[in-house]
Amino acid sequence: MKRLLILALAVVAVGCADLVAGRALGPSDVWRVLSGGGDPLARHIVLELRLPRTLVALGAGACLGLAGTVLQAALRNPLAGPEVTGVTPGAVLGAVAATGLGLAGWESPAAVVAAAMIGGFAGAGLLWLLAGREADDPVGTAVYGVLVSAVLSGLTAMVLLVAPGELGSVVQWLVGSTEGRVWDHWTLLWPWALLWALAAWTLAAPLTLLRCGDEQAAALGLRTGPARVAALVCAVALTAGAVAAVGALGFVGLLVPHLAFALFGAGLRVALPGAALLGAGVVCGADAAAQWLSRLLADMTDTDRLSVPTGALTTGVGAVLLLLVARRSREEGT
């Protein structure tokens, strides 16, 4: 519990850092606005741009952290994450296809979430069809997951080439970015995230059992099949929400669970909220760091066009961490 509190405080601190990261206003200006003062322009920037952006980053991060933890627990696979189980690429494909075919626009976010949802399920289903019989071999499943992701990315590319009008805005979104997120995105994200986060939390006990192995769980009277399906639905829903809000942030859902289990132990009742907080902190921190980086680069190169997408940062750092995790789990092999 103490750790959770400390972590929550840390997340608040990161959120504040994200609020003051940016080009136009310094920390003192932001503080003035938050305490009720400031000129109209500053107020607009803080309240209508930075605050929702920060909140969306927090919400999406929490979703991804939860989704990854649920997936890893349900599949008993330390290498499962939304990115390598076809869920994220599927969700991206769904959203891109829906917008490309004109079924949903960026102005109707609800439709995008629905499309991302369908796509995410399709991706997960594809993987399950391929690797279903080898589900207890983590690395094999991960390999198939990479292949599935490749197919789905190819399809996404096809859609984008057939309907290239959106390419510019979609590219941002393929890498994952929190630029230009406004209150609309937040109002859509938080009820969805809250609903599924609660659902995930109610699944904490069965998931903890599932992580111990099917026989043990069955011996304790858990019906493993339905429990696993419920967990997967939960994970896909959370991922779809996050993808619809900020795009495909790389490696957050894959790595946050490892941190969460390391910090909070294996009891998911505590580890799940921990993972949500960690995910929120990580994404928000990456967002703040990306903005600082953009500023640095802009100062160095004298261009205003340059902005580092948040997803680029999480993917870059995540790739390095993933290598470490893969190494460690190999060295611990029996």
Next chain:
Amino acid sequence: MAVLCALLALAVGALTLGTPYVPLAALPHEFVVTELRLPRLVLALVAGACLGAAGLVLQEALRNPLAVPEMLGVSSGAALGVAAPLVLALSVPLAVQPLLALAGAALGGALTLLAAGLGRSPSAVLLTGAAVTAALQSALLVLMVLADQLDLQLIYRYLLGSLSARTWHDVTGLWPWLAVALPALALCAPVLSVLRLGDDDARALGVRVGRARLAALAIAIVLIAPVVAVCGPVAWVGFLAPQLARRLRPGADAVRWLPWSAAWGAVIVACADLPARLALAPVETPVGAWTALLGVPAGVALLRARGRGHPPPGGGRRTRSAAVTAPRDADPGERRTTALPETDGGTR
């Protein structure tokens, strides 16, 4: 024989179909054919052959049916090397482009192998490669975010692999590279068949395993980079062509598979270029998208079919009882990844 027939049919199709349709008799006199379609066909064949051969070299050297350029970070690295100057508006002479691609490919491949370790299990290399690829891809996407809308179209098309608007000029740029790579391939092929036996046996036969692997990787990179520089990373050809070659000649060894793999690669790319040109005419789709769409499912099907008798990639089709009683039949370097220690459910 079958390959020859397929190639002939393909060539006829590639040269006659399209807008305008050119009947066979008029082929040698049409500008459209001699200056556009013919170089495009030649380029498709050469690129496919290079990718197929490179794929086989990689798969044999790493003893891993999934060791393909796009999984090892090689393709992404090369593409990054080519796309970066494009976006940053640095003018690069055409002759230097393959060198940039080469540097990028070497970087990607080296990163993967350094991180995974040379003699590691196939699946470990693959996962590492996936991570490296993802990082490079995100770098590419960052570049694309910076690009102008017009450039974006061009870059995106290139990144998927596209043969559109390629002329004789592009084809002639490939020859010097091939002149370097082909003799090296011929020298390297026998060593590949020894590497297949496993590291210990290869050592016993006097092969320096680490060096041989590095040499194979270098050759593969020399084969891939110029192709990527000209027409982008055409996806999954290096995966599918060697698989086909093996399936159709199950008794042969690496030396015999190499030409077949190259031939199949050529057929695949030339084949995929037809729908790329004609499917959504007048809009051209990138050839890479077609190879990815067709290649991955086909490849997975082939792998699964093969997996009946052998361990499939990344571990095995192990039933629970077998896991407890029987030793693994995979290579000894491979270990089972366990869950995190706190909750390892007593499987040790």
